[in-house]
Amino acid sequence: MRKTTTTATALLAGVSLAAFAAPASADDHESTVSVLHGVPGLTVDVYINGEEALPDFAPGTLTDPMMLAAGSYDIEVYADGDTPDSAEPAISAEGLEVPGGANLTLAAHLGEDGTPMLSAFANDVSTTEAGQARLTVRHAAAAPAVDVRAGGSPVIEGLTNPDEKVLNLDAGSVSADVVLAGTDEVVLGPADVNLAEGTNTIVYAWGSAEDGTLDLAVQTIDGLHSAPEGVPSGQGGLADQGALLVLALAGAAGAVVAGRRVIRANVTAA
Amino acid sequence: MRPRSRRRTRLDIVALLVTVVCVAVAGWALRGLLSSPVPQAADFGTDSPVSTAQAAPSSDTPAADDASGAAATEAPESPVADRSADDGRPAPQAAAPAAGSVPTPPARSSAALADRPDPAPAPVRLRAPSVDLDVPLDAVGVAADGQMEIPEDADRAGWYRHGPAPGTDNGSAVIAGHVDDRSGPGAFLALTEAREGDELEVDLADGSTATYRIVSRVSVAKPELAVDDLFRRDGSPTLHLVTCTGEWSRQTGHYTDNLVVTAEPVQG
Structure with a gap:
C-alpha cells in the first residue's frame, strides 16, 4: 500500500471561484460544504479546528452537506486511531478560507504523483435550463491526463489532476468511460451515469492508476431545475374562435344582402 | 295591382x-x-416566451381573481429563491454555527455510482368523463426553443416528464395538448367545456389510476403564464392541464392565451 506522507497540501484555487457559483439568495454568512474521502485504503478521522468532526471516515464515502460559517478553518486528516496528540496528520490544510454563500466539496484525494492532498472544489449550483442536466468531472486520481467519453465520443479532453470540467447536457443516461488522454486505452468504465434533469452530477475519478485502485465517486446536487418558457399548444388557428369568425363574417354578409333586398322591396312598394 | x-x-x-x-x-x-377572454398580452403578435417568468408580477391578469389558479396568483419567485427553497438535500445543521465552530458529524453515504432509482409510474391516459375527453399521453420534455414539447398529433397530449408524475405526493404534474392542428380540433378543445368540480382520471403505467377534481379553469395571456409555479416540483400535489385559447395570431402562428385547468387529488 502507498505510504501516506505527511506532506501538507491544500488546493484553494477552487474556493476563489465559489463567489461566482454562489446563488444570490444564499446566506452570505455560511456555505454548504460536503466532504469526500478519495484516498484509497486509508480510513481516517477528520479534525476541523482541532476537533474531531468525521470519525472513521472510509474511502469512497461522501458526507451530506453541512453548513459551515464563513471563516478560516484548519483541516487535519489522521489515519484512523491516530490523534493530534499521538501523531502527525496524514494530510492537513491550514487556514482554509470558507466564503459565504458558496457550495463546496472538500475532497481528500491523491495528487497526480500519488501524494495525498486536500482540494476545495466550488460546485456550480446555478440554475440549469429546462430539460438539461449539468455534468462536472473532477480528476482526483493519481493518474495522468485523461479524456472522458460519452457514448464513445470525447466530451472532455486532456483533464489533469486536480482540475475539473463542467458541461451542460440534455438530461438522460449516458454511457461514459475514461481513457488516457489522446488514446483509446480505457482506465475507467464504461459506466452508465444518470444525468437527472435539474441536477449537477459531479463525478470524481479517484484512486491510483499504478496501484489499480482507480474508481468513480458520484455526488449529486439537485433542485437546480428551471421551468420551460411556455406551452405552445395550438398550431392550426382552426379552433372555435377562428371558425366563429368565419361564421360571423358570413352572417354579416348575409344580413347586408338581405337588408338591401328588404330596402329594394320597400322602395318598389312605395 | x-x-x-x-x-x-x-x-x-x-x-x-x-x-x-x-x-x-x-x-x-x-x-x-x-x-372567450380578450387577450391581455401587451406584446400581442410578438413571440417572446422568454419573458414569461419575468413578465408575470402584474396582479390584474385574468387569473388574479382566482385564488387557486395556476398562474399569476402571486408574483413568481425568482428561480434563485425557488432553488434555495426546494434544495433536495437540506443540510442537517440548519442553524448557522459561529465562525470556526465545528458542526456535529453529518450523515455520510457511499459515493459509488448508484443505479438509477425507480421513477414513479408514468401517466399513459387522461380521461375527463364529463366532457368526453379520453386522450393517450406521451412523456415529453423541452423543445429546441425552450418551450414545453407538445405531441404533434392533436389527438394525443404530453406529460412533462421532467416534473412530477400524476399520483405523486409533491408538486405540479403538467399535461398539455394542442387545442387544434391544421386538420381540425384537438382533443384538448374539450377542456373549454370542463367545469369546476369535474373529475379527471389519469391512468398510470403500473395499472393504477390517479383521480383529481377540477378546482379552477383560467385563461392567461401567454407572456404572463407563471411557468415557475405551473412547473413547480414541490408543494401541494396538483395536476395542471394546459392548452391554447384566445385569438389566433397569423403573424406568430400561435394563440395569444393559455387555458390552464387546475385539479387537486381526490382522496381515497
Missing part, C-alpha cells in the same frame, strides 16, 4: 326572415367571440 302588392309583401317577409336568420347566426358567432 293588389296581387302584385301582396307578392311584394311576401317578398318582404322572405327577405326579413333571411335577415333575421343571418343576424342570429352573426349574433351567435359574436357571442362566441366575446365569451
Whole structure:
C-alpha cells in the first residue's frame, strides 16, 4: 500500500471561484460544504479546528452537506486511531478560507504523483435550463491526463489532476468511460451515469492508476431545475374562435344582402 | 295591382326572415367571440416566451381573481429563491454555527455510482368523463426553443416528464395538448367545456389510476403564464392541464392565451 506522507497540501484555487457559483439568495454568512474521502485504503478521522468532526471516515464515502460559517478553518486528516496528540496528520490544510454563500466539496484525494492532498472544489449550483442536466468531472486520481467519453465520443479532453470540467447536457443516461488522454486505452468504465434533469452530477475519478485502485465517486446536487418558457399548444388557428369568425363574417354578409333586398322591396312598394 | 302588392309583401317577409336568420347566426358567432377572454398580452403578435417568468408580477391578469389558479396568483419567485427553497438535500445543521465552530458529524453515504432509482409510474391516459375527453399521453420534455414539447398529433397530449408524475405526493404534474392542428380540433378543445368540480382520471403505467377534481379553469395571456409555479416540483400535489385559447395570431402562428385547468387529488 502507498505510504501516506505527511506532506501538507491544500488546493484553494477552487474556493476563489465559489463567489461566482454562489446563488444570490444564499446566506452570505455560511456555505454548504460536503466532504469526500478519495484516498484509497486509508480510513481516517477528520479534525476541523482541532476537533474531531468525521470519525472513521472510509474511502469512497461522501458526507451530506453541512453548513459551515464563513471563516478560516484548519483541516487535519489522521489515519484512523491516530490523534493530534499521538501523531502527525496524514494530510492537513491550514487556514482554509470558507466564503459565504458558496457550495463546496472538500475532497481528500491523491495528487497526480500519488501524494495525498486536500482540494476545495466550488460546485456550480446555478440554475440549469429546462430539460438539461449539468455534468462536472473532477480528476482526483493519481493518474495522468485523461479524456472522458460519452457514448464513445470525447466530451472532455486532456483533464489533469486536480482540475475539473463542467458541461451542460440534455438530461438522460449516458454511457461514459475514461481513457488516457489522446488514446483509446480505457482506465475507467464504461459506466452508465444518470444525468437527472435539474441536477449537477459531479463525478470524481479517484484512486491510483499504478496501484489499480482507480474508481468513480458520484455526488449529486439537485433542485437546480428551471421551468420551460411556455406551452405552445395550438398550431392550426382552426379552433372555435377562428371558425366563429368565419361564421360571423358570413352572417354579416348575409344580413347586408338581405337588408338591401328588404330596402329594394320597400322602395318598389312605395 | 293588389296581387302584385301582396307578392311584394311576401317578398318582404322572405327577405326579413333571411335577415333575421343571418343576424342570429352573426349574433351567435359574436357571442362566441366575446365569451372567450380578450387577450391581455401587451406584446400581442410578438413571440417572446422568454419573458414569461419575468413578465408575470402584474396582479390584474385574468387569473388574479382566482385564488387557486395556476398562474399569476402571486408574483413568481425568482428561480434563485425557488432553488434555495426546494434544495433536495437540506443540510442537517440548519442553524448557522459561529465562525470556526465545528458542526456535529453529518450523515455520510457511499459515493459509488448508484443505479438509477425507480421513477414513479408514468401517466399513459387522461380521461375527463364529463366532457368526453379520453386522450393517450406521451412523456415529453423541452423543445429546441425552450418551450414545453407538445405531441404533434392533436389527438394525443404530453406529460412533462421532467416534473412530477400524476399520483405523486409533491408538486405540479403538467399535461398539455394542442387545442387544434391544421386538420381540425384537438382533443384538448374539450377542456373549454370542463367545469369546476369535474373529475379527471389519469391512468398510470403500473395499472393504477390517479383521480383529481377540477378546482379552477383560467385563461392567461401567454407572456404572463407563471411557468415557475405551473412547473413547480414541490408543494401541494396538483395536476395542471394546459392548452391554447384566445385569438389566433397569423403573424406568430400561435394563440395569444393559455387555458390552464387546475385539479387537486381526490382522496381515497
